Amino acid sequence: MKITEAERDSFYKVLFSRRDVRREFLPTPISDDVLNRILLAAHHAPSVGFMQPWDFIVVSSEETKKSIKQGFQEANQQSAEMFESDRKEKYQTLKLEGIEEAPIGICLTCDRSRTGDVVLGRTIKPEMDLYSAVCAAQNLWLAARSENIGVGWVSILHDKVLRKSLNIPNNLEIIGYFCLGYVETFQETPDLERHGWQSRREVNNFIHFEKWQK
Template identity: 40%
Template sequence: MSADRLSVYEAIRLRRDVRAEFTGAPVDEDTLWRILDAAHRAPSVGNSQPWDFVVVRDPVTLRRFADHVAGKRVEFRDALPPERAATFEPIKIEGIVESGTGIVVGYDHDRGGPQVLGRATVPETGVYSAVLAIQNLWLAATAEGVGVGWVSFYDPEFLAELVGLPTGIRPIAWLCVGPVREFQTVPDLERFGWRTGRPLSEAVHRETFGETGFNAEPSTTNARVVPPPRT
């Protein structure tokens, strides 16, 4: 392991949903494979590994998906109240073309057979497993100085047809993946005034919901800040 790699805590703090910071250079094949390997090592219910990863780099496909997403963005904006539409307007929601690489994460509910250990009473654990793979991918990418942007303004049927997903495999995410100039220190939705985060102390409960028992959050002021390694 390279000494200049980020710790997992540093990668978690540095990770951002990247939109406008892609350099335009493609992520190299070795780095891409390491990132996908990290995703494939995610935990999964019943060891079913219900994910598939479609790597998209064809400029025509990237542009087709970007145009589709742009249309969905307009639909969302037009459905907002005027004041929220004004806040939303400057927010960039994707970096599909700029990143140069898309990774479509698919979910196969039938992977692992009809008796998936641990999924009998909570069927959603299969989707949760695919999302854990995305989180692994995202943190590994951050440690490599590679940005990831999760695009969710699309019709699933359009995306499935665009990348040729077989019947039964559901698209979970389009991830824009590529080297970045920087990682923003403040998430875009906070910077543009859409929504701020809430403190950890409001999210942690003791024994029953609503009982916090915490007076202060752990300090993160001494965390080492490391610039993303260049690829």
């Protein structure tokens, strides 16, 4: 199936306008049809040995969100203490999640035993199943953006909080917790760039030909 020029341009538009959303969420509900399309797209990510190691836990309960938010607040305070002086002060001004504002949360896990101990393509690099699950996260993010739905990845959380709040078995690896919702607007630049935390680096500085170059 050949991709048309218009379809190609649409893909790049989605890719370059993807944002990590924290503050612009609207209370507008996400319909089951839209959510199912997003999850189906995530499920069509590439996976080592075609093991499809992911599971998706969909969260809409306010009580559950409150529990996860409390865990974030504790981890966020702990994280703030790792920075020094001006960097710490700047960190504390940033909004780094939308757990309670977003209508839906999705926790993505990885079952490393899904197709047995020996997996095609994972024999030498056993971590490839984790990378596969991260591909599912990227698919989810891009599919959501194509639906004009914002996504925020909340990484400032201890796994034990999600295990307790979502009853996640210890044999599953937790990849991430994502906040999903329609937004007021998608920002032109990433939040951390816009608020002076970090700027985007020039891609040419990271491209090497034939061998690593300093």
